[in-house]
Amino acid sequence: MNTSIYTNKESIQFYKYLCQKIGCEKVVKARRLKYTICDIAFHCQCPMISSGSKGEGLDLKGSDLDVMLIHPDFIVYETEPDALKRNKIYLVMETKDTPPCFTYLRLISPYNVLSISDRESFQKNGTQNLFSSELYKFNELKLATKYVPYLNKTHGPCVADANDDFDFAFCLKCDQWISAAYPWITRARVRWPSSELVSKIITCGVLFVPIGIKQSKNEGIEWRISFSIAEKMLIYSFTHTQLLCYSLLKILLKEIVENCKNLKGLLCSYFLKTLVFWISEELDPSVWRPDNIIPCYQSCLERLIYCIEYSTLLHYFIPENNLFYSRFSKEDREQLIKILRISYALGIRCFSVSSTLCDYTKCIFSPLSRNAKVMTEMVENVSFMVSISKLLFNLLHHSRTDLSRDIFTVFLSRAHQFAPQSQIGSRCISNKHQYNTYKHDISHLLIGLSSDAVSGWLFLASFFYRRKNYIASLHVINYALLKCTDDKIPVKVQPGFKIELNRTQYNVLESMQQEKLFKILKTVQINDLDFIEKSEIIPEELQLEVEERSTIIPAIPFAHFLSFLCYFHSCDLNSALVSMQQIMHIMNTNFTKDDFESFYVFAYPIILLGICWQMTRKTSMARRSFELIAISDKYKLTSAAIRLSRI
Structure with a gap:
């Protein structure tokens, strides 16, 4: 097929569509910054390097996060x-x-x-x-x-x-x-x-x-x-056009070629990356431009067919290694070439059978502003402990754009939520030291308030609860719950989590399209609570959850659970029961069938409810709650089995 039949106008339209579906330059930059910041500030002896599709700035169907620990x-x-x-x-x-x-x-x-x-x-x-x-x-x-x-x-x-x-x-x-x-x-x-x-x-x-x-x-x-x-x-x-062409090859492989089961695994993303590297060396970078994206993609596909036909794809850095040597049987090679030639002949129309790009002919363009789109890239929360000092140093010395400063600041705020979690248990005898430690912890928690709309307040409330200051804790909880409105976007720490905006959330994001990313995140996002191993600010009733590893608890159920604890220990049982009912209401109204297929999402609300039943001496209800989770918890990530054995 002669690729010249595609006009510059068609290429530009397709480019704009891909920017909406795969990500514009600013969105890709935000993805990269997110993982780069994690790498820089990873709080571990082993240096960390994020790689794979997500580390490269892509978030396609099936994209994974590869982490290299040196x-x-x-x-x-x-x-x-x-x-x-x-x-x-x-x-x-x-x-x-x-x-x-x-x-x-x-x-x-x-x-x-x-x-x-x-x-x-x-x-x-x-x-x-x-x-x-x-x-x-x-x-x-x-x-x-x-x-x-x-x-x-x-x-x-x-x-x-x-x-x-x-x-x-x-x-x-x-x-x-x-x-x-x-x-x-x-x-x-x-x-x-x-x-x-x-x-x-x-x-x-x-x-x-x-x-x-x-x-x-x-x-x-x-x-x-x-x-x-x-x-x-x-x-x-890469120019953004280069990156999008690389993405198109990955979509072609994962969503079209690998639909033929006997071809699954014959090609991989690494081969496609190597192919694009070789082609990029041979072309002037000016070729990779939006009005030429379709011919560029077709040229890449044509080269891929050639390499498979002659079983030759040389390693980019060490060409003595032929990656395609003895890779394909005669039958597999012929079938692979047949599918790729059909795709080449169809041009971009071949993507009409892919799940990612099937709506191109409908010209569906999302009206979300770029800032709002960048915000949605932050929802797949990266739950690594990071170093405050490394973050601060890089923020001050290496952060040169508003976007990088905003993302650094969000990560820095989250890092401050971890800092006081290992401090309370090491109290010295003197009142002066206890007072200084208290000020130290409070200062970290106050900085942590800026990570999102709610979680920082709940960490602060949990801190007050551990010090038996139930009135202060309840004031903070009630303030946090007032912020849990329909316009807030909850963030789930789980692989492949995608944001689906309701009308209210969409309108709020649109109204903030001129705001800085940092302000958007701290205003509309609700993070889960990430408690480190042996955390000293998690309620004592949840200490079992952090005995051997860190744990993550959804924010809103935790808020009502913490409220229950405060009322219970203040001997206000009527209010405690109201808080229990709120947890049950959340489970009955907010959880979908898909949520129950994700163990993480539903496990902790049920465990929190089970603890409430146990504390109110409803033993049979508590047992039923813990049994439900223990059966599903094949990796023993929660305390459900232990709690069940102790009833």
């Missing part, structure tokens, strides 16, 4: 260093007998410096100690499952949950650019990537992920060399 104790070198530092474990690459893009990792530190748990990941190979990727991944899975029970399987090099919503790759790092990828630095290219970007990329080094070549005799000790950091930087340098 082991801080291991350092990888390509050749043996002259000197070894203490408190680090040194490894050196051995690539003599490995395929391109794979390596063995040999221990060069003394074996006795390894901890007992680390020794379990090494195996002898003659006189050498080789780091086993298979054993390392198995040991990391055991550790992850201990703290996060639903991370219970491996998925490629990653530890994952049953639904593959989250992938955590525990990887190692070499701070230098490796010699196998040196030719990439000076390779002839038109204008992309720029020399400045190339220089920046090579300072980031490479990663090693624990996976070998399938069915290789040494699969268990091979490590794949990963250029994830470099690839993320390259994606970030």
Whole structure:
């Protein structure tokens, strides 16, 4: 098909449509900032890198969040260093007998410096100690499952949950650019990537992920060399048209090609990314513009068909590795090419059978303002503890746009909600110290009020409740509940959560389209309450929930539960019963069938209600509540089973 039949006007119209469906430049930037800020301020010894589609700024159907955690104790070198530092474990690459893009990792530190748990990941190979990727991944899975029970399987090099919503790759790092990828630095290219970007990329080094070549005799000790950091930087340098073309290929794969079950898994997003990288090197960046998006997409698809036909797609950084070598059987290749050629002939009309872009011909454009659309990107809450000092430093020194300052400020406010949660239990004897600690906690909680419309107030109310100041707690709860109106948008911490606005919420967002993102978020959003492990501001009646791990409780049911506790301990049983009835009302009116398919959404309101029944000596009702949750709680994420055993 001759792509010139598409006019510039049609391309621009399609571009605008894709901006609505996939995200405009500002929305994509907000997504990236959200995860970048998490990476910067992640409160853990392991440096974190968000990758996958969401880390790249995309949120398509089936998009996942891949998190790479870099082991801080291991350092990888390509050749043996002259000197070894203490408190680090040194490894050196051995690539003599490995395929391109794979390596063995040999221990060069003394074996006795390894901890007992680390020794379990090494195996002898003659006189050498080789780091086993298979054993390392198995040991990391055991550790992850201990703290996060639903991370219970491996998925490629990653530890994952049953639904593959989250992938955590525990990887190692070499701070230098490796010699196998040196030719990439000076390779002839038109204008992309720029020399400045190339220089920046090579300072980031490479990663090693624990996976070998399938069915290789040494699969268990091979490590794949990963250029994830470099690839993320390259994606970030794309024009928006480039990014949308890459998105179109991903939609084509996931929603059209993989509808043929026997083709599922033959291609993956990594191949498409590699393809777009190669094409981008060959073209002048000026080609990737909105009025040319359809021809650009068609050119990418044409190249993909060519690569499959000749079973050739070279690794972008190490071309000696042909990603399509022995990838397809004759039958699979023929069927794959047939589907792609039909899609090419149909042009963008092929997307009429995709779930994401099927309404293009209807020209449905959402009238939401850009600010409101950015706000909706914040609803999939990222529940990582982050460092206040890192956030503040980067806000002051590296935040140059209003959007980045707004998102940094929201994260900073949320970080202050965690700060006092580990303070109350460490009270010293002196009244002066207790007073200073009280002021310290209150100051953090007051800053935390700005994270959203309600959750900060409920953390403050819970803090007062723990200090038996029931009157102050009730004042704050009542104020928070007054803010829980129909225009507020509740945020659920669950994979793939999508916002659906009611008419009131839509009107409020439209009326605020000239406001800063930070003000919109703190005015209309309601976050869940994230209590850390052994939190000292969670009510004592909920201490079981945080004995071994952090927990997340929906805001409005928690508000009524906390109100119940205050009235109960103030001996106002009539008011306590009214608060119980409010929890039941929420369950009866606000929960849909879809909510009950999500364990997280309905579990805690029922547990809170069960505790209320137990405290009011309605034992049979309490037992029924805890039984309902215990049966569904296969990973023992709640205290339901323990509470049931104690009745």
